[in-house]
Amino acid sequence: MHILVAPDKFKGSLTAADVAARIAQGARNADATTTVLPLADGGDGSVETAIAAGFTREGVTVAAALGNEHETAIAVGADTVVVEVANTCGMSTLPPGVLAPLDSSTVGLGHAVRSAMHHRPRRLVLALGGSASTDAGIGMLSALGYTFCDANGDELIPSAAVLSEIDRIDVNPMAELHDIEIVVAGDVFNPLTGPRGAARVYGPQKGADPNIVARLDESLAQFVNILVRNGFSDAARIARLPGSGAAGGVGFAAMLLGGTTVSGADFFLDLLEFDKHASHADVVITGEGSIDRQTEHGKLLSVLTRRSAPTPVVAIAGRNLLDHKHWTRAGFRRIYALDEWTDVDTASDPLLTGDLLEQIAEHAVRRLR
Incomplete structure (x- = not known):
C-alpha cells in the first residue's frame, strides 16, 4: 500500500514537515510506502512548503513586527520567489505574550520582497497568513519606494498608528517591480474596510479592543481617501475587492502594485504537483x-x-468537531483526533503530539488493509 502523506501544520505545536514525518513513520511501521508532501495554504509555513517542493532556501535579514532585525528565509525557484508575512513580520515575530495592533508594521515583508527582486523573478508570491499588523501594507510599500508624509511634510514611520496622519504620498517604486506577476496567496477574501473588513474581523486576534478596532477601520477608510486624493484613482475600487483585507491590508497594498489574489490552497497544491502524487497513491493521509x-x-x-478524488482521504486532527454524518460530504473516509487517544492537552506538547500521530497513522493504515 502506498500512502501520500500531505498534512498542514498543527499550529503552535508542530510544523507541517514535522507532522508529515511522524505520520509517514507510522505508515511505514504498518509496512506501507510513503510520499511526503508537507502543505501550506498561504499562511505560516508557506516558504518551507515551497522549499520542500524544490525551491532553494535563502536567508534574509528583515524587520520583525516591531522593527527589530531578525533572520528568516525566502524560497527561490527558477522563475518564482515565495515570501511570507508570518516569518518576516507576523505574530510569531512579536515578543512572547505581546500583541501590538497599532505599533506593528509590515516593513519586514517589504525587506523580503527587496531581497526577492535581486533574483529578477517572473513571479513573486506573497503568502499573507499570520500577520500582526493592520497597517494596510504601508510598511511593505515604504520598503519598496513609497514615502508617507503628514500635513507638515514630515516623513512618517510606517505602522497602523500613523495611517490617519498620512496626507501626502511620494512614489519612487523599485524598477524591478515593473512587469512582474505578483500573486497574493491565502484563504482570506475580506474587503479592506467595513463590517467584514480587516480591522473588524481580524483586529481582535491581533490584540485590538473595540475602540482600537473602530479606530483602525476608520483609519483604513481615511487612508483610501488620501490615496485617491494623491492620484491613486483606483484605490476605492480595490479596497472593496475580496482579499484586499488580507494580512491587515497587505492584500490591498499588493493589489495597488498590480497583484492578483488566488486560493492559497490551490496554489500550493499545484506547486507541489499534488494531483499527480494523489493519483499514484492508494490513500491520502492529511x-x-x-x-x-x-x-x-x-x-x-x-x-x-x-x-x-477518487483516492480516499483519512485525516488526523488535534481535535475534531465535524460530526460523523458530515465526514463523507467533506470528503473524508475517516477522521481521527488526538484528544480521543489521550486526556492530556497535546496543543502545548509537541513530543506527545508526534508520538500520537505516529501511533494513529500506524493504526489507520492497518485498518485500511
Whole structure:
C-alpha cells in the first residue's frame, strides 16, 4: 500500500514537515510506502512548503513586527520567489505574550520582497497568513519606494498608528517591480474596510479592543481617501475587492502594485504537483490542528479532498468537531483526533503530539488493509 502523506501544520505545536514525518513513520511501521508532501495554504509555513517542493532556501535579514532585525528565509525557484508575512513580520515575530495592533508594521515583508527582486523573478508570491499588523501594507510599500508624509511634510514611520496622519504620498517604486506577476496567496477574501473588513474581523486576534478596532477601520477608510486624493484613482475600487483585507491590508497594498489574489490552497497544491502524487497513491493521509464545519468551506483540507478524488482521504486532527454524518460530504473516509487517544492537552506538547500521530497513522493504515 502506498500512502501520500500531505498534512498542514498543527499550529503552535508542530510544523507541517514535522507532522508529515511522524505520520509517514507510522505508515511505514504498518509496512506501507510513503510520499511526503508537507502543505501550506498561504499562511505560516508557506516558504518551507515551497522549499520542500524544490525551491532553494535563502536567508534574509528583515524587520520583525516591531522593527527589530531578525533572520528568516525566502524560497527561490527558477522563475518564482515565495515570501511570507508570518516569518518576516507576523505574530510569531512579536515578543512572547505581546500583541501590538497599532505599533506593528509590515516593513519586514517589504525587506523580503527587496531581497526577492535581486533574483529578477517572473513571479513573486506573497503568502499573507499570520500577520500582526493592520497597517494596510504601508510598511511593505515604504520598503519598496513609497514615502508617507503628514500635513507638515514630515516623513512618517510606517505602522497602523500613523495611517490617519498620512496626507501626502511620494512614489519612487523599485524598477524591478515593473512587469512582474505578483500573486497574493491565502484563504482570506475580506474587503479592506467595513463590517467584514480587516480591522473588524481580524483586529481582535491581533490584540485590538473595540475602540482600537473602530479606530483602525476608520483609519483604513481615511487612508483610501488620501490615496485617491494623491492620484491613486483606483484605490476605492480595490479596497472593496475580496482579499484586499488580507494580512491587515497587505492584500490591498499588493493589489495597488498590480497583484492578483488566488486560493492559497490551490496554489500550493499545484506547486507541489499534488494531483499527480494523489493519483499514484492508494490513500491520502492529511491533517491539521482542528477540523470543524469551517473545514468544509474552502479551507486547505476541503480543497485537498476535492482534488484527491477518487483516492480516499483519512485525516488526523488535534481535535475534531465535524460530526460523523458530515465526514463523507467533506470528503473524508475517516477522521481521527488526538484528544480521543489521550486526556492530556497535546496543543502545548509537541513530543506527545508526534508520538500520537505516529501511533494513529500506524493504526489507520492497518485498518485500511
